[in-house]
Amino acid sequence: MTIQLHAWPTPNGYKVSIALEEMGLPYEVHAVNIGAGDQFKPDFLKIAPNNRMPAIVDPEGPEGKPLSLFESGAILIYLAEKTGQFRPKDPAVWYTHIQWLMWQMGGVGPMFGQAGHFILYAPEKVPYGIERYRNESKRLLKVANTRLEEATYLGGDDYGIADMATFPWVRNAPKYDIDLNEFPHVQRWFNAIAARPAVQRGLGLLADKVKPAGTPLSDKERENLYGKK
Known part of the structure; x- marks a missing residue:
């Protein structure tokens, strides 16, 4: 049966759409317009109580029962387990993939996200915030560059869910005035993933x-994305 993907075209949304395409799973997209406030609608909160997308509903979850999941990292692990694809049988290798997935979830996503906010969307320029999060984004790219000097992909020899999770965020680096040429092993990795048809x-x-990046936000969009709501 068809998996329902509740998402919006952001790096976190792309993580799951890329995984679904890579794994050949049928899915239908339910748009969650985060600027319009769809993430606060009661029906969406039933499956994503943290009012963040993406989320999925799998009508054929474990034991054939419907399953809903939020948090993109959890979704990627679930899809790999469900299909057996991008799920190494060697536990040590699998946990290496999960380790780098957690690195993305705890580091790359939040830091790149804050860089994007302060550089592109903050109502006023805050030099400290811009410098802080651009520098942290570059530090994380340096970590990835060191890793990718010794391994083809973040998890090791084979492409996997950590790469699917990290690629959409690294794709935004030029928007933050970060030149991937400073990180040649990341650039090599990025080019290889960008060329994949499923990606x-x-x-x-x-x-x-x-x-387009940096499109001014309306007052309503700003309230829904960054306001007290």
């Missing part, structure tokens, strides 16, 4: 909804 299809998620 290209996954990046088509709600393509008609994508706005």
